[in-house]
Amino acid sequence: MSIADEIAAIREAIASGAKKIRTKTNGVEREVEYPSFDDLRKRLDYLEGLNAGTGRSRVSLASFSKGR
Numbered sequence: 001m002s003i004a005d006e007i008a009a010i011r012e013a014i015a016s017g018a019k020k021i022r023t024k025t026n027g028v029e030r031e032v033e034y035p036s037f038d039d040l041r042k043r044l045d046y047l048e049g050l051n052a053g054t055g056r057s058r059v060s061l062a063s064f065s066k067g068r
Helices: 003-016 037-052
Strands: 020-025 028-033
16 A cells, blocks of 8 residues: 555545544555544644655755856
């Protein structure tokens, strides 16, 4: 399961009022029940932070000149 898949599962759980999510990776099912919606939200925030760092390189370029 990818990070995006887990994010989608957590969002769906929150929207439906559930604290339990079920995921499947390489044919293995996993079920996790979070103690509170706050814990579920913290996991979502963490995964979204990880997901935000993927896909694009974060490079800054600076340009300097001697002012002629």
